[in-house]
Amino acid sequence: MKIGLIGTPFDPFNRGAPAGELASLLPKGTMLTAWPSRVGAFPYTPFERAMQVIGHTEAALTAAEGDCDAVVIDSVGDYGLSAMRAALPIPAIGSGQAGMAAAAVHGQFKVVTVWPQSMNFIVSDLLHEYGHRDACLGIDNVGQEGDLDRLAGPDGYLADVKSGKAALLDRVRAAVARAADEGADAVLLGCTCMSPIARHLAEAASIPVINPLAEGVKAALASAPPEGAPPLREGRIEMLRNMVASVADAPIEDCPVCVGETL
Structure with missing residues (x-):
């Protein structure tokens, strides 16, 4: 195939x-x-x-x-x-539709994304379109607006995401832990760019971490x-x-x- x-x-x-x-x-x-x-x-x-x-x-x-x-x-x-x-x-x-459906199976979920708040319209619109708005407890933005200005290159923001740079990975792990503390039954990663770090996040999490690309x-x-x-x-x-x-x-x-x- x-x-x-x-x-x-x-x-x-x-x-x-x-x-x-x-x-x-x-x-x-x-x-x-x-x-x-x-x-x-x-x-x-x-x-x-x-x-x-x-x-x-x-x-x-x-x-x-x-x-x-x-x-x-x-x-x-x-x-x-x-x-x-x-x-x-x-x-x-x-991947968005499949990931949201997989997260909703667990109950209420939170989206954790490496992108800043200005990009939330992408996920928010689809949560409404796919019928998961009520199941989603919110979006936790690990990224900052300035990250959009340094996306590319070996020292860019995407390289940090791909490599699982320690500081960024710690911030994402903290966001996953916050979601669990707030009552989420699962976390949906808010971008397929997070696929390289999905396994590391899941190993450290107390609730399921859904990789939308894998779904x-x-x-x-x-x-x-x-x-x-x-x-x-x-x-x-x-x-x-x-x-x-x-x-x-x-x-x-x-x-x-x-x-x-x-x-």
Whole structure:
């Protein structure tokens, strides 16, 4: 089986030999492949999020044409999920949707994220859309607004997240502990970029810590193919590709997805 991870960064980690928590989920012969969005806008606001709906959908169409058996959106933001399901002949899974559902199974949960409060609209909107608003006790933001100004590079914020830098990891662990003290039955990690540290967090936590990317992959493995290709009007896919092609040469902004642990 071939699962396409949608929205991973350009020049992604090697998905052919996944390690850690994701590797343990994959049956023999199953592989993960990266399909980045060609729309370079970072989703700082709902305006850019709308751009990524188009970019992620186009990437998913390309993944389907590349013989993927299912696609998983490599973001809790689930950019383009409904559009993908309306266009693809293969299952499309949102890590956000799968992660929230898995957290809600335990009862009330809290979201812990490395992103600052200004990015909360992404998770908040989906909690409402997926029907988990009442089950969520709130969002604990470990990140600060200034972190958005230093995302990339070997000393950037995303590198700190990926490597599990001690100071950051301690802050996230403290947030997970606060969630337990406040009565949460589980914690949902608020970004797939936290996948490299999910295992470390779970080992130190008194309540379940849900890795949304792992839940997305598990859902893809369990999904049955749709019955027949969705009906699309003639020329619609070509129109979408032309839209994306018009901006594909623009600079790629710092990407919030960084799921590697030798991935």
